[in-house]
Amino acid sequence: MQTSKIKIKKYVTLICFGALLSMLNPAWAESDMQLQEKALKARELSRQGGVDHSAHTNPASEAEVFRGVFYGYLPCKEKDCDGFKMTLSLKQKNNYLLVTQNAMASAREYYDKGKYSWDDVSHILTLTSNKDSVQRLFTIKDAGTLIQLGSNGKPLPGDQDDYTLNRSDKAKSREVHIH
Known part of the structure; x- marks a missing residue:
């Protein structure tokens, strides 16, 4: 054994x-x-x-190419407002995340999620909120720039460069310059 x-x-x-x-x-x-x-x-x-x-x-549409994160500093209509910072993330499956924050020290951030749609003819990007179905409209200036429009689809009053969001990988810097 x-x-x-x-x-x-x-x-x-x-x-x-x-x-x-x-x-x-x-x-x-x-x-x-x-x-x-x-x-x-x-x-x-x-x-x-x-x-x-x-x-x-070739991607199915320009919207697939245009996904990404956009940053900007937008003015306010009110006199006592210094403006606000906006970050828009266009994600897959036509989902978006929009983060806004008043341009003040320690200001609270506001989040909005929803769906976006893209019109290839007019080059209008429409964000539709999950909360209240409010729509925000943007137009495309070039491959790295969105310009916010009014709710009627018309440009907002003033210099349109004040209402721009620049794509993070196309912009030279993500820093926001506040006056």
Whole structure:
């Protein structure tokens, strides 16, 4: 009985040692990786036969390209207001998050979530709040700039540059300059 236990221990040790050596041999591991890569390439080539990939090069709409985070400092209509900071995040599945904050030290932030829609013809971005279905309208100046519009879709009074939100990856700085 003891001799069979000793033989089993020797075989288990020999098997473990052999397995360890096979894992540490880089030539075998590299050739396995190469075989796997070749198999994946061959599978992919066989799947691609006759498939049109032009749909992948252009997004379905400009709205998909325009997703991102936009920052800005917008003026107030009231005289006792210093303006407010606005951060708009356009997310996937047409969801948005809008954060506004009065431009005062330690001012409270206000959050609004909802859905956005995009009109490819007029280049109007419409935000519809989940809370009260209020709509905010923006137009696109260029690939990195949104301009807030009035509720009637017309430009707000004054210099339109005062109502701009700049995309974070297109803007030179996220710092807000308050007068």
